[in-house]
Amino acid sequence: MDNRKRILVAPLNWGLGHATRCIPIIRGLLDHGLEPIIASDGDALALLKKEFPQLRFVEFPSYKIQYAEKARYFKLKMLWDTPKILKAITAENRQTKKLVESLGICGIISDNRLGVSCKKVPSVFITHQLNVLTGTTTWFSSKVHQKVIKKFDECWVPDVKGNPNLSGRLGHLAKEDLKVKYIGALSRLNTLDHEKIYDLMVLISGPEPQRSMLESKLLEQLTSYTGEVIFIKGKIEAEQEITQKNNILVYNYMNTMQLEKAFNQSKLVLSRSGYTTVLDLAKLGKRAFFIPTPGQYEQEYLAERLEQENLVPYCKQEQFELKMLERVSDFKGLSAVDSELDLSTFFGLFQGK
Known part of the structure; x- marks a missing residue:
């Protein structure tokens, strides 16, 4: 018993x-x-x-x-x-x-x-x-x-x-x-010793319709990106779907082990500025670029605060262009925490x- x-x-x-x-x-x-x-x-x-x-x-x-x-x-x-x-x-x-x-x-x-x-x-x-x-x-x-x-x-x-x-x-x-x-x-992820094979990791989630709107915008813009991309949609579905579109590897979702590996294999992360994502990035000491969910004050505050502290740059969803990712090199990135x-x-x- x-x-x-x-x-x-x-x-x-x-x-x-x-x-x-x-x-x-x-x-x-x-x-x-x-x-x-x-x-x-x-x-x-x-x-x-x-x-x-x-x-x-x-x-x-x-x-x-x-x-x-x-x-x-x-x-x-x-x-x-x-x-x-x-x-x-x-x-x-x-x-x-x-x-x-x-x-x-x-x-x-x-x-x-x-x-x-x-x-x-x-x-x-x-x-x-x-x-x-x-x-x-x-x-x-x-x-x-x-x-x-x-x-x-x-x-x-x-x-x-x-x-x-x-x-x-x-x-x-x-x-x-x-x-x-x-x-x-509080993070489910850990730093692992993996070779960097992705130039950019895109991770999105959140309530609709904003999740789908950002997904469409980024996939369209990434057609002109020359580096290797891993793109996680954050859609929890019955079966995991993996598709390759030229240099973009697309997952509908990942489990924790897969996501941990992908983070550690990526040089740069493009994501929402949700607090849990901030925790994960801080735990791993990653460089990132944020696009806060439009109108969500919490995400906008976190993005603005981290940019002001010269840690992570951000921009509004409607203003995002791929060339903005170049700004990341001017920022310190999130420091790894205990x-x-x-x-x-x-x-x-x-x-x-």
Whole structure:
């Protein structure tokens, strides 16, 4: 009989970043004799099923997040979608409480799923957004988010507490009144000794329609690129598809081992400026160029901050041209961070320590 304590791990399905940064958490739980039960929806759930086919999975209600086609409508679209998001949060909270009872859950780790908590067991919220940037409404959105975070026993921020750090004012408060623990640069990837065979690695993901719009734009422009390219679309589908278009090797998606190898074989990375991607690039000490998702304040902030610090250049999606990649040589690149991630002290919350 399996007597391991069961921990519910629930990443938000908003792009793939929340799911991928839960991979080292899930590995850590297994290494510490705990049993992860994974709950999510959509591509996030599909990705984790491919990574951990031996584990138990639960499908949660979808937040049904979709971006506006034009950046100026981003906030309006999110406001329009708020009622269905709130409905999903209420439903997942009911489902969480039932799962605690039916599966004997002993602890919860929610990566930005606002309704996944239960007063009966220790509950952790993972986020790099203690402040939620929404332009003129940043103060309000941040206070609302912080109020939700207070429902959890602890808040784990994937960053370091002091300076220099990766998340800036996203993950650091002027006045700390939350139970925040900084758990370091959370990444599923490691540096490997591989020969560089790709001049450029393109990695995109995120909600539609912006993901597809960037994919089409980049594939069209790359027809004139002379170097070797590996292009990962970030589309989680039933079967992995690999196609070669002249000098461009295209994957619909990659598992962690494949992605880790591709990163290490590439000289330069072109991607969104999502925080999980920033963590991965920092872990590997890679040079990159960022194209933030139009209208997404968090990605725009991170891209602007890293350019100002002379680490990574960026440009807006509609302005991108291949020749801009030449700017990378003028920037320092992200420095490799400590690859040792010790989660044992944090898991003590679930083991009565």
